[in-house]
Amino acid sequence: MADLTAALQFLQRLIxxxxxxxxxxxxxxxxxxxxxxxxxxxxxxDEAGNVIGLIRxxxxxxxxxxxxxxxxxxxxDPATWPAYGQPYSGAVHEGKVWGRGASDIKGPLAAQVHGVxxxxxxxxxxPGDVYVSAVVQEEVGGLGARLLAQTLKxxxxxxxxxxxxxxxxxxxxxxxxxxxxxxxxxxxxxxxPERGVNPLFVLAxxxxxxxxxxxxxxxxxxxxxxxxxxxxxxxxxxxxxxxxAWLTLDWRNIPGESNEDAQNKVHPLLTDSLIEGAIGEILxxxxxxxxxxxxxxxxxxxxxxxxxGADHPAVRAAEQVLAEGLGREIPTKLWRxxxxxxxxxxxxxxxxxxxxxxxxxxxxVNEHIDLxxxxxxxxxxxxxxxxxxxxx
Numbered sequence: 001m002a003d004l005t006a007a008l009q010f011l012q013r014l015i016x017x018x019x020x021x022x023x024x025x026x027x028x029x030x031x032x033x034x035x036x037x038x039x040x041x042x043x044x045x046d047e048a049g050n051v052i053g054l055i056r057x058x059x060x061x062x063x064x065x066x067x068x069x070x071x072x073x074x075x076x077d078p079a080t081w082p083a084y085g086q087p088y089s090g091a092v093h094e095g096k097v098w099g100r101g102a103s104d105i106k107g108p109l110a111a112q113v114h115g116v117x118x119x120x121x122x123x124x125x126x127p128g129d130v131y132v133s134a135v136v137q138e139e140v141g142g143l144g145a146r147l148l149a150q151t152l153k154x155x156x157x158x159x160x161x162x163x164x165x166x167x168x169x170x171x172x173x174x175x176x177x178x179x180x181x182x183x184x185x186x187x188x189x190x191x192x193p194e195r196g197v198n199p200l201f202v203l204a205x206x207x208x209x210x211x212x213x214x215x216x217x218x219x220x221x222x223x224x225x226x227x228x229x230x231x232x233x234x235x236x237x238x239x240x241x242x243x244x245a246w247l248t249l250d251w252r253n254i255p256g257e258s259n260e261d262a263q264n265k266v267h268p269l270l271t272d273s274l275i276e277g278a279i280g281e282i283l284x285x286x287x288x289x290x291x292x293x294x295x296x297x298x299x300x301x302x303x304x305x306x307x308x309g310a311d312h313p314a315v316r317a318a319e320q321v322l323a324e325g326l327g328r329e330i331p332t333k334l335w336r337x338x339x340x341x342x343x344x345x346x347x348x349x350x351x352x353x354x355x356x357x358x359x360x361x362x363x364x365v366n367e368h369i370d371l372x373x374x375x376x377x378x379x380x381x382x383x384x385x386x387x388x389x390x391x392x
Contacts, residue, residue, distance in 0.1 A: 003121060007114035007378060008097075008371075010034055012090035014106035015099035021140045024049060024070040025292040031070070031113065031134050038117040040132075046151065048295040050144045053132040055116060061128035061389040062157035066116060066381065067145070067340065068109040068355075069138035072101035073363050081365045096368040103357030107369035108162035108377065109134055111356055115381030127390040131156060136291045138340050141299050143289045145340035153347040158314065160384055161341040164357025165333075167373055167380060169322070171315050171352055172307025173335035174221050175342055177259050178285035179249040181206060181270060185278045187235070187243030197277035199245035203231065205273035206247070213269065216261075218254035221307060221334055225252045226266075248285070252338075255305045259284050304342035306351060307334065314350050317391040318384065322354075325383035326376065335359075354380065 019027035028051050035043035035053035042054040051070070057063075075087035085091055085098025092098075097107065116132050119125065131152070135144030161170070183203060188196030207228060215223040227250045233242035251262045263282045270280045285301035308315050315332060322330045337359070341351040356377035361367050 003114065003118065004375065004378070007110055010114065011097060011107060011110035011374070014110055015090035015097070015101055016088050018088060019071050019101070020074065021071040021137045022290065022292060024136050027070045028134070028136075028292075031109070034113055035132070038114070039120045040117065046147065047293060048136055048144050048147045048291045049293045050133060050135045050148055052148075053113070055120065055126060055130045055132075055385075057126040057128040057130060059128065063129040063131065063155055064126075064158045064160070064385065064389055065131040065133055065152065065156045066112040066160045066162060066385070067133045067135065067344070068105045068112055068162040069135045069144065069340065071137055071139050072104065072106070073139055075100040076365065085366075085368060092371070095371050097371060097374070098368045100367055102367050102369040103164045103359070104362035104367070105138075105163060105355070105357075107357050107374050108164060108355035111374055111377040112160075112162050112381050115378040116385045118378070118382040119385055124386065126385050130385050135340065137289060141287065141289065141301060142303060142340050142343050143291060143297055143299065145343040146297065146299065147295070149343045149347045149349070153349070156349060158389060159341065159344045159349050159351045160381075161339050161351060161353040162355035163335065163339045163353055164355050164359050164362060165335070165353050166358055167354070167356055167376055169315065169318055169330055169332040169352060169354055170335045171310070171312070171332055172221065172255070173305065173338055173341070174224070174252045174254055175305030176303040176338045177251040177253055177262050178301035179251055179262060179266060180283040180285050181247040181249065181266070181280065182283055183245050183278055183280040185241075185243055185245075188241050190239045190241050193241055196241045197275065198241050199278060200233070200242065201275055202273050202278050202280060203245055203247050205275070206270055209269045209273060213265065216254055216257050218307070221254050221305070224254050224257060226250070253305050255307050257305070259300065259302055303338040304346045305338075306342050306345035308350070308352070314352060318352055318354070318388055321383055321387040321391050322380055325387070326380060354384065
């Protein structure tokens with residue numbers, strides 16, 4: 001019981017520690033200190049601020065990594081949250097722990113850090129080395145995961161992503177690519193529109209054509225999708241026809257569909273939408289991200305898709321050991337949203353997902369995690385660490 005109490009107190013401290021993207025320093029220090037207190041063989045922080053703990057194994061199977069992240073989305077106005085569950089309270093109410101990050105992803109993080117450490121408390125060693133990592137800036141493109149994937153690609157073969165799955169297994173998801181339709185026209189005074197070339201008319205033509213685009217189909221993940229989300233121009237004055245305009249497209253791709261595939265598919269629509277005097281291009285959005293440590297990286301705005309087959313040996317083994325250890329059937333599905341798992345899969349790691357928490361409450365003012373489900377996840381992570389890769 002003592003270890004469960006300590007784990008719950010750790011979860012509450014995590015929720016009580018704000019950690020917006022780029023502001024995860026206090027959170028990282030808290031996780032690092034907990035790993036050292038629990039007796040991890042090694043625990044350190046890398047150049048981006050990712051926290052990594054290591055429990056050395058017997059060298060009988062490849063290395064395994066449990067992964068979550070340190071950051072969370074903005075909680076918004078506290079007045080919109082329930083009085084018993086303010087965003088940074090970590091309050092326990094009616095068998096649930098409340099607050100921003102309770103399900104995404106401080107509940108799963110605490111369940112991994114403490115769950116894997118149960119092996120040490122039982123005097124056991126896993127069959128292979130086990131890493132537990134919590135990375136920076138997952139919510140804004142995966143700055144930390146991109147670095148960690150490159151750092152550990154020759155060391156870690158298997159990954160458990162702890163994003164909320166209601167303690168079911170996940171074996172893949174669609175990816176996300178952010179495209180930008182950039183149109184250049186000619187700016188003029190709005191009183192004489194015939195003298196200019198209005199790029200907004202090009203975007204209007206483009207948006208009318210976009211629903212007709214034929215999308216790729218995956219036999220399990222369904223169709224890729226594209227949604228226009230943002231429009232901006234080079235103007236802040238309402239009486240000027242803009243000279244340039246940008247339209248953001250949120251493209252959800254299926255495995256095997258590259259960024260270039262998406263660009264090439266959209267480009268003919270833009271060509272057909274141009275008016276006389278206008279030019280246009282389809283860009284892959286990119287941004288420069290800086291972590292709290294000062295680590296900086298220019299990143300394309302993409303998150304890769306990945307999927308494992310239902311009969312993949314790693315999936316079947318995880319189903320078996322969890323079913324035996326938890327005494328119930330373990331459903332296996334696909335996530336609707338993208339995770340850092342795509343970055344690890346892209347470098348050749350085998351990735352599954354398992355974590356407590358209800359995806360329907362994440363990023364909402366009702367975010368919480370069920371204590372019984374979270375307690376089960378502590379046990380489940382210990383099972384995966386000890387038995388997943390040793391299962392025959």
